[in-house]
Amino acid sequence: xxxxxxxxxxxxxxxxxxxxxxxxxxxxxxxxxxxxxxxxxxxxxxxxxxxxxxxxxxxxxxxxxxxxxxxxxxxxxxxxxxxxxxxxxxxxxxxxxxxxxxxxxxxxxxxxxxxxxxxxxxxxxxxxxxxxxxxxxxxxxxxxxxxxxxxxxxxxxxxxxxxxxxxxxxxxxxxxxxxxxxxxxxxxxxxxxxxxxxxxxxxxxxxxxxxxxxxxxxxxxxxxxxxxxxxxxxxxxxxxxxxxxxxxxxxxxxxxxxxxxxxxxxxxxxxxxxxxxxxxxxxxxxxxxxxxxxxxxxxxxxxxxxxxxxxxxxxxx
Numbered sequence: 001x002x003x004x005x006x007x008x009x010x011x012x013x014x015x016x017x018x019x020x021x022x023x024x025x026x027x028x029x030x031x032x033x034x035x036x037x038x039x040x041x042x043x044x045x046x047x048x049x050x051x052x053x054x055x056x057x058x059x060x061x062x063x064x065x066x067x068x069x070x071x072x073x074x075x076x077x078x079x080x081x082x083x084x085x086x087x088x089x090x091x092x093x094x095x096x097x098x099x100x101x102x103x104x105x106x107x108x109x110x111x112x113x114x115x116x117x118x119x120x121x122x123x124x125x126x127x128x129x130x131x132x133x134x135x136x137x138x139x140x141x142x143x144x145x146x147x148x149x150x151x152x153x154x155x156x157x158x159x160x161x162x163x164x165x166x167x168x169x170x171x172x173x174x175x176x177x178x179x180x181x182x183x184x185x186x187x188x189x190x191x192x193x194x195x196x197x198x199x200x201x202x203x204x205x206x207x208x209x210x211x212x213x214x215x216x217x218x219x220x221x222x223x224x225x226x227x228x229x230x231x232x233x234x235x236x237x238x239x240x241x242x243x244x245x246x247x248x249x250x251x252x253x254x255x256x257x258x259x260x261x262x263x264x265x266x267x268x269x270x271x272x273x274x275x276x277x278x279x280x281x282x283x284x285x286x287x288x289x290x291x292x293x294x295x296x297x298x299x300x301x302x303x304x305x306x307x308x309x310x311x312x313x314x315x316x317x
Contacts (some may be wrong), residue, residue: 101167115148126186138169143179151261154292200253210265211244217290226281240272255308266291267301274312
């Protein structure tokens with residue numbers, strides 16, 4: 001037995017053969033436990049071919065796939081997805097490009113530098129905690145855009161969705177609303193809940209700003225027949241702004257929290273116009289042309305104010 005061990009020690013184990021998953025020296029019978037092999041299992045032909053042939057088949061398969069329109073479109077989406085994630089942390093190029101294309105459709109998106117930064121901040125915060133599929137992240141981004149502009153734009157949500165579809169995004173009103181809810185939930189989780197007093201103050205401040213802006217859109221030339229000078233018109237607009245602030249103090253948070261603030265402001269201008277001695281100064285037609293809301297919408301918001309405050313000709317404002 002000692003001679004056997006000596007032979008094994010002197011053997012260089014050059015004649016190895018795979019036996020039962022182990023390499024066994026055919027000269028001395030030593031099992032090399034450090035080189036464990038796996039028995040081949042029956043598999044498709046290309047697994048038994050050379051690596052070059054396997055890679056060639058992969059290239060041919062990829063080439064055929066990219067010639068299929070649906071597969072090619074999906075490949076492009078995957079590429080775009082990687083760009084969106086990469087750019088969202090750096091230049092924000094792809095997202096900015098989408099905003100520019102939406103603007104090019106002429107739907108009146110009012111996105112200045114401040115709003116652009118707010119859109120970017122919201123998207124980055126959401127993307128940090130909820131990175132999902134390309135389609136979902138695009139819808140989230142479009143929802144954030146709409147959330148930022150819906151209070152100050154004259155564009156209807158249907159027109160916004162139509163423009164998004166023309167850009168190739170699969171989206172509808174329900175998807176957009178669900179995406180906005182997701183963003184709001186994330187913001188509440190990150191920032192905490194604001195109390196009703198702060199929310200009411202924020203909403204009313206927005207209405208005051210919009211009221212002043214829309215009022216200034218009614219140029220003196222439209223109503224000059226009712227004034228002796230331009231300074232009289234300027235004085236009246238200041239008085240109307242003070243009256244609007246007084247009216248807003250009488251309106252509770254619950255009565256305005258779910259309103260479209262832009263449309264509500266258009267109705268407020270018309271309502272206040274009806275409190276003047278000369279009700280023909282701010283007619284429904286003038287408010288419609290300057291605010292770009294339909295007469296039906298303005299009338300609805302006017303009646304909301306009537307239900308809250310009473311008839312403008314009778315109420316003591």
